[in-house]
Amino acid sequence: MRIDAHQHYWRYRAADFPWIDEQMVQLRQDFLPVDLTPLLAGRDFDGAITVQARQSLDETAQLLQWAESRGKADAVVGWVDITAADLARQLETLRHPRLRSFRHLVQDEPDPARWLHQPAVAAGMSELQRQGYAWDMLVTWRHLPELTAFAARHDAGWLVLDHLGKPDIARGATAWGEQVAELAAMPHVVCKLSGLVTEAPEGRWSAAQLRPFIEEALARFGPQRLMFGSDWPVCLLAANYDEVSQLLEDATDALTADEQAQIWGTTAARVYGLTGGESGSVFKR
Structure with missing residues (x-):
């Protein structure tokens, strides 16, 4: 199976998306399954993981409806x-059978570190993992130490680091690798x-600038705990769908077929329990 593990849909209303500012003109419109389907087909993807973009139960319900409108490999x-x-x-x-994980916009909290340490968050995470849900983690590089401590406390199921923890590109891949090393060593983190x-x-990116981060991620996590995500349509702020896909194609072309x-x-498929993949926790029960 080929899966785009991170993309978004939305019907755009400015009041619903305060994080889309006036500079992000490319995103101030609707993005729906009919727009993504040809992009997936063009890269031979079987399905996609749709990720929340606003903190709303109504949005979650809508995303589930849209996922149902596509194939069985969507979640x-x-x-x-x-x-x-x-x-x-x-x-x-x-x-719902398509609902496999949850996410909170931790990076947008006034104090992300404090949010991660709340007793109520710990209790909620325990309940989510008890029920078999994964958790997508969204922070920037500034709060990777706190996220690492959070991940160590919640090891009863899959935790998914979105966007490599949004590394500080200017500091380079080696610095990011050192920062993420302890987190990457945890077997329940992908x-x-x-x-x-x-x-x-x-x-303003180049393959030469970003490829070292992919190589560092391979060294830290290994291919068995890495997954491709386009981040469409947010990626359109800097690159189109094919450019994002090609960046990773080129960076992984020396890997074995199984690693790719x-x-x-x-x-x-394994983490999100999709058809054709082994579902469930990293732990044998």
């Missing part, structure tokens, strides 16, 4: 308030090779 990373006292009830209401083109200063298959779909 959703939704949102729920994991600090809610009635979280178990909300999860029961949301329960990483998405996604979002790099928009982390380059002002979106891990990155291009097997890891995502």
Whole structure:
């Protein structure tokens, strides 16, 4: 299976997407399954993981409807308030065969480190992992130490590092590798090779600049804990779909066929429990 493990849909209303500022003109429009399907087909993808872009239960429900409109290899990373006292009830209401993970926009919290250490977050994470859900982790490089401690506390299921933890491109891949080393050593943590083109200063990137980060990720996580994600349509701020895909194609062309298959779909199928992949936790139970 070939899976795009990170992309978004939305019907654009400015009030719903405060993170899309006036400079992001490319994103101030609708992006729907009908727009993504030909892009996936052009790169021989079998499916995609749709990830929440706003913190709304209504959005999660809509994403599930859109995922159902496509093939069996599509799934959703939704949102729920994991600090809610009635979280178990909300999860029961949301329960759906396409809902495989959740995410919170931790990077946008006033104090991400403090958010990660809340007792209510810990209780919510325990409930999510008890019910078999993965958790996508969205922070920048500034809070990777706190995220590492968070991951060590929550080791009962898959944790997914989005966009390599948004590395500081200017500091270089070696510095990022050292920063992420402890997190990458945890067997329940996987990483998405996604979002790099928009982390380059002002979106001005080159393959020579970004390829070392992919190589460092391979060294730290190994292909069995890496997955491709286009981050479409956010990637359009710096590159089109084919350019993002080709960047990783070129960076992984020396790997074995099995190693490439891990990155291009097997890891995502395993972590998100997609048809044709081994679902469930990294731990034998």
